Every structure is written in C-alpha cells, then in structure tokens.
Amino acid sequence: MNLAEFHFIRPYWLLAVLPYLAILVLMLRNKLSQGNWSAVCDAALLPYLLQEKAVNQSRWPVTAGAIAALLAIIALAGPTWERLPSPVFRNDSALVIALDLSRSMDAVDIKPSRLIMARYKIADILKQRKDGQTALLVYAGDAFTVTPLTDDTETIDSQLSALNTDIMPSQGSNTASAFEKAVELFKQAGLQKGRILLVTDGVDMDKALPAVKTLDKYQLSILGVGTDDGAPIALPEGGFLKDERGNIVVPKLNSSDLEKLAQAGNGVYQTITVNDADIQTVLASMDRSIQQQGKQNDNLLLDQWADKGPWLLLLALPLAALTFRKGLLCFALLLILPLPKNSYALGWQDLWQTLDQQAQQAYKKQDYAKAAEQFGNPDWKAAAQYKAGEYDKALESLKSSKSASGAYNQGNALAKAGQLEEAIKAYEKALAINPNDADAKYNKDVVEKELEKQKKQDQQKKDDKQQSKGDSEKNKEGEQSEKSDEQKQSEQKPEQKPEQKQSDQQQSEEKQQDKAEEKKPEDQKSQQAEQSKDDAKKQDKQQAPVKAEPTDEQQQANEQWLKRIPDDPAGLLKRKFKYQYGQRGRQESGDTGGW
Incomplete structure (x- = not known):
C-alpha cells in the first residue's frame, strides 16, 4: 500500500x-x-x-x-x-478492398467467372471482419469509391451483386489510381496506417511498382484471380474480345509479378482457391500486423485506479x-437514495435498448408499423411509414426536412400516394438543391411519363363517352322518323278490306318485331355507354391526386405502377461513376490495352 x-x-x-x-x-x-x-x-x-x-x-x-x-x-x-x-491499444484496424473491374475479369477460366468468384471471396472476408473498419473501391481505367471506411460490413456486402465490368466509364487496369484512391480514403478517416487488399488478375509492373512505393505505411496484400492458362473474354453481343490486330485476347494470370508487387508493399500474395485457404492466409497476415502494433502500444497506460x-x-x-x-x-x-423521478411503463427491452434501437430491429424484421411508432428521428420514422404504406404520415414527417434527400423522399411518398403532379414538384425541388442527383432525375422522368399516359387515357375515355352519346341520339331520331311514316300511311288508307287489314296487321307485327330486334343492339350500346361512364368515374376516383386514406383498389394500382420502376443499383453506380469521371476531366486510358 x-x-x-x-x-x-x-x-x-x-x-x-x-x-x-x-x-x-x-x-x-x-x-x-x-x-x-x-x-x-x-x-x-x-x-x-x-x-x-x-x-x-x-x-x-x-x-x-x-x-x-x-x-x-x-x-x-x-x-x-x-x-x-491498462493498455491504450484497441483494434481499430482499417482495410480497403480494391476490386479490379476491367474486362479481363469476365474471363471464365475459373467457374462461374473471375469476377463472380472475386465477389464471393470479398463476401467471405466481410463475414470474418469482426471489428475494425472496411472500405470498398473499384477500378479499371480509373478508381471509384463504392463505400468509404465503415464498420458496417453488411452495407458493403449488399453492394457486391451490382458490381460488373459494364458500370465502369473507362476500361483498363489503372492500379496506380486504385492506390491513390485507397490512400485518400485512409486520410479522410484520419488514419495514418492501414491495409490494402488488391483483388485483380493482372497489373502493369512498369507503372504499378513506382506507385506501390508511395503507399509508405499502408500495407499491400494481393489476391490473384485467374489461372496461368487464361481464357478468352466473352462479349455481351457475342464473340470474344480482340486486340488491334484482330487476335482474340486471352488474359493470363502472372502470379510472379503479383507476388513481387505484394512483397514491395510489405504484404502477402495468394492465388484464389475454391476453399478458404486463400483468404485465411491474407487475414492471418493482417492479424499478425495488428498484434505487432498492439505489442508496440502495450507500454502506453491509462491512469486507471483500483x-x-x-x-x-x-x-x-x-x-x-x-x-x-x-x-x-x-x-x-x-x-x-436519489430523489424520486417520474415513473413510466418500462418494458424488458427498454432496459437494454433505446427506442431507436428497438425500432431499427423492428424495421429489419419488416415490422414497419411498429418501427414507425418507436422511431424518434423524423427521417427514420418517415422511412418506416413509407414502407408501411402510410404515405400521408411519411409526408407529414418529412415536412420539416429542407435537404435534397428529404425532397427526394417526399417525391417518392407522393408518387406512391398517387399524387403525381406534386411528386414531380418535389423532385424538381430536390434537383434545385442538388442538380447532380441522378436518382431524382430518373424518378422524375418516370413519373412524368406515367402522368402523360394517364392524361391520354382520360382524354380517350372522354372521347369514347361523347361518341357513344352521339350514336344513341342518332338511333333515337331514326326510330322517330319511322314511326311518323307509319302514321301517315295509315291516315291515307282508312278503308281496307278485312283480308288486307289482317295482312297489314300481320306485317305491322312483324315490323314491330323487327324493330324490337333492331333496338336490342342499340340498348346494348346505351348500356355499354353507361357502363363505360361508371368505369370512367371509378377510374377518375382512383386517379384522384389528393386522398386522405386511399382505397384498397387505389393502393393496389399504385403498387403495380411502382413495380414498373426497375430496381437497378448497377445502373445507379454506372451513372455515378460516369459523372465523377467527367468531373475529373480525365481522358480514357488504361495500363493493359483496354482490358
């Protein structure tokens, strides 16, 4: 003591x-x-x-x-x-995964393809990342960020299925730009150390070696994708990719070059395998680096007293x-004992989680109504109300939002509620705040086309209604003229023989029967006109722009309309990368001849 x-x-x-x-x-x-x-x-x-x-x-x-x-x-x-x-060290390691999306990744020398196999391996790595931060970038002729450094690996995993070679604005294998973008992500997070995992099928050593020397304190490991024999690159329109001389391109995996590059980056190289041996080797190397860093920080102690x-x-x-x-x-x-506080009804879950955390769990379980009740954040509450089909309540929650994303979400809610004109105004507001919002532009175009289509349908129904009304009036005039002719003939021949009178009576009955038969289609036309009129009224009610509580039929119609909007995350990434590429003002170039 x-x-x-x-x-x-x-x-x-x-x-x-x-x-x-x-x-x-x-x-x-x-x-x-x-x-x-x-x-x-x-x-x-x-x-x-x-x-x-x-x-x-x-x-x-x-x-x-x-x-x-x-x-x-x-x-x-x-x-x-x-x-x-008490050591200061805590495992806050950072990993940036750089995925090659050049055309050569479409080769099928490993099944189902190099790119699909690489995505599987990245998904396995994300599952084994229990702590630390992870980022994902893609590169071909240039490098682009898919997700910045985050500890939410599920978000990164959800983006993997949208990655393909068609989303890149320029082709090539610009490894230097991938290194540059990875270092930029580390610096944005305020990290002086980190690890880079390059998932690729080949590099240009003349340009990659000088670039790896700029990584300094950032460790580089490489996962090679492909085989030494290689395979041709199939094109979407058929055939195989050819070079300038007309020869079929067969990209091969050069493991020796990739291994030299990994050694220069103080990391390890591993060729992709059908089991987990490849990612286990890479992760083990990273773990050794983290443990070494922890030993160096063991002498740093906090003033913690017993x-x-x-x-x-x-x-x-x-x-x-x-x-x-x-x-x-x-x-x-x-x-x-402290002073007594107000007592509230306390549930078992309230002891361990906040209301927002409970609402988040309910949202993941697709219990959107419960999540909407528990969320305190207005943006999260609006998202849950939107998913629950409570579009009016979602609009009420988004009223205070003045951001571009808030206006965009208002447009989506208005579109789901059938208020197409108001939805277009909301999208225009979002574009006024952020003119580069590709999602708002796309949804605005879709809603405008649907609104124009509805207007044409309404006009067509109005024209059909007027035409059916005119036909019924003409039929009535024809019947009246026939009746007046019969009356005139009977007045001109008041005295007839009994035989002639009987025959005339028989002819009159036959004529009336013919007229009755002739009036049947007319009655059908008038009934059809009335039916179309009722249908038009029902349709107008379904298309009413303002409705506090939409009917089930309107709800179903809106859902069917929204299903027409394609869910295309790859298209969104493609437009995003194309815009960023244009902002940089770079010319299309590559290190490996465009593949």
Whole structure:
C-alpha cells in the first residue's frame, strides 16, 4: 500500500458526511430528551427507578449504525492507492478492398467467372471482419469509391451483386489510381496506417511498382484471380474480345509479378482457391500486423485506479445488520437514495435498448408499423411509414426536412400516394438543391411519363363517352322518323278490306318485331355507354391526386405502377461513376490495352 498515492476517486461523496452527522446529533438529542427523567423525578430516586444496564445496551444499535453509515459513505467516495495497468491499444484496424473491374475479369477460366468468384471471396472476408473498419473501391481505367471506411460490413456486402465490368466509364487496369484512391480514403478517416487488399488478375509492373512505393505505411496484400492458362473474354453481343490486330485476347494470370508487387508493399500474395485457404492466409497476415502494433502500444497506460470501496462495504454489512431490527437502517438508506423521478411503463427491452434501437430491429424484421411508432428521428420514422404504406404520415414527417434527400423522399411518398403532379414538384425541388442527383432525375422522368399516359387515357375515355352519346341520339331520331311514316300511311288508307287489314296487321307485327330486334343492339350500346361512364368515374376516383386514406383498389394500382420502376443499383453506380469521371476531366486510358 503506497500512502503517497492514496486518494478518493469520487471525493464529492464525502460531503454526505455533514448532513448525516447533523441527523445523527438530532437523533441522539431526541433520545436523551426522552430519557431525561431528572426533570420530573427527584435525583435521589433515579438509581432505584432506572435500569442502567438496559440504557447502555440500547445505545449499541445507534453506534453500530453510525459506523456502518460512515463506512458506506467512504466506500462511495472510492478510496484507492493502487494503479491498474491498462493498455491504450484497441483494434481499430482499417482495410480497403480494391476490386479490379476491367474486362479481363469476365474471363471464365475459373467457374462461374473471375469476377463472380472475386465477389464471393470479398463476401467471405466481410463475414470474418469482426471489428475494425472496411472500405470498398473499384477500378479499371480509373478508381471509384463504392463505400468509404465503415464498420458496417453488411452495407458493403449488399453492394457486391451490382458490381460488373459494364458500370465502369473507362476500361483498363489503372492500379496506380486504385492506390491513390485507397490512400485518400485512409486520410479522410484520419488514419495514418492501414491495409490494402488488391483483388485483380493482372497489373502493369512498369507503372504499378513506382506507385506501390508511395503507399509508405499502408500495407499491400494481393489476391490473384485467374489461372496461368487464361481464357478468352466473352462479349455481351457475342464473340470474344480482340486486340488491334484482330487476335482474340486471352488474359493470363502472372502470379510472379503479383507476388513481387505484394512483397514491395510489405504484404502477402495468394492465388484464389475454391476453399478458404486463400483468404485465411491474407487475414492471418493482417492479424499478425495488428498484434505487432498492439505489442508496440502495450507500454502506453491509462491512469486507471483500483477502487477499494467494495471492501469497506464488507465491514459495514455486519454493523448494518445490528441496526435493522430497530429500523435505523431504512432511515440511513434515505440519505443515499436519489430523489424520486417520474415513473413510466418500462418494458424488458427498454432496459437494454433505446427506442431507436428497438425500432431499427423492428424495421429489419419488416415490422414497419411498429418501427414507425418507436422511431424518434423524423427521417427514420418517415422511412418506416413509407414502407408501411402510410404515405400521408411519411409526408407529414418529412415536412420539416429542407435537404435534397428529404425532397427526394417526399417525391417518392407522393408518387406512391398517387399524387403525381406534386411528386414531380418535389423532385424538381430536390434537383434545385442538388442538380447532380441522378436518382431524382430518373424518378422524375418516370413519373412524368406515367402522368402523360394517364392524361391520354382520360382524354380517350372522354372521347369514347361523347361518341357513344352521339350514336344513341342518332338511333333515337331514326326510330322517330319511322314511326311518323307509319302514321301517315295509315291516315291515307282508312278503308281496307278485312283480308288486307289482317295482312297489314300481320306485317305491322312483324315490323314491330323487327324493330324490337333492331333496338336490342342499340340498348346494348346505351348500356355499354353507361357502363363505360361508371368505369370512367371509378377510374377518375382512383386517379384522384389528393386522398386522405386511399382505397384498397387505389393502393393496389399504385403498387403495380411502382413495380414498373426497375430496381437497378448497377445502373445507379454506372451513372455515378460516369459523372465523377467527367468531373475529373480525365481522358480514357488504361495500363493493359483496354482490358
């Protein structure tokens, strides 16, 4: 025990001694006043009336309680004199995965293809990354960021399926640009050290070796994809990729060059395998580097002190037990208990997770209604309400948002609610804030086309309605003219023979029967016109732009319309990379002849 280092970790708890001593003095004074028989009895008679032994015994619980309370207060103050060794090192390693998306990755010398196999391996690496930060970039003629450094590996894994060689704006195998982009990601995160994993099927050593020397403190490991025999590159339109001379290109894996490049980057090289041996070798090398870094930081200690207060509580417990029968212990607890707070209904999950965390779990389980109730963040709440089909509530949650993403989400909610014109205005607002929002442009075009289509359908229904109405009026005029002709003929021939009259009557009945048969299609036309009129009314109701609570039919129609919007993350990445490539103003170039 080093008394020179003795101190209290929480010294302000010692202030509790003052109110406790004051209460203890009041209790003793009250007890003495209750036992002061000298004020009412002669002093000569007191020795015969009082039992001195019982009085002395009754003071023990008070004394024991006072000592126990004092020990408890000192324990809460946290007495200490011993320093605990606590290393500063924490595993916050950073890994940037650089995936080659040049055309040669479409070769099928390994099944199903080089690129698909590389994506499988990256997914396996992400599953085994328990801690640390990870980023993903792709490169061909130039390098682009898919996801920056993050500890959320699930986000990176969700992007892998959208990666293909067609999303790159320029072809080639510009390894130097991949190194440059990786270093940029490290510096953006404020990291001076990190590891780079290059997943590729070949490099140009004349340009890659000078570039790897600029990595400095960043370790480079390489995972080679392909075989030494190689395979031709199939084109989407058929045939195989050819060089300038018309020869079929057969890219081969040069393992020796990749191994030299990895050694220059202080890392390891491993050719891709059908099992996990390749990624285990690469990850083991990274783990050794992390452990070495941890040993170097073991001599850096924090000022963490061993709290000796719990040992004093062990001494206070038996003393507190003596006071329990007298009720003094319950009174002493009142001194250290905090003031009462408002009570709320508390569930089991509330003890371990916040409402936003519970809402996030409900969102992942697709219980969007519950998530919308629990989310406190308005953007998250709006996202859950959108998924739950509560578009009006989602719009209400997004009212306060003034960002481009907020306006974009408002447009999506309005489109789902069938308010197409308002949705277009929301997309225009998002584009006014961020003119380069490709998603807003795409959705705006789709909604505008759908709105134009609906207008044409409404006009066509109106024209059909007018045409059917005109046809029914013409039919009525023809019937009236036929009736007037018959009346004239009967007036001109008032006297007829019985035979002729009977034949005329028979002809009249046949004519009326013919007329009845002729009126049947007319009645059908009028019924069809009425039916089309009712259908038009129903359709207009379904297409009404403002509706507080959309009907099930309208909801189903909106969902069917939204299903027409293609979910194309690869297309979004392609437009994003193309825009970034144009902003950089670089000319298309590559290190390996365009593949």
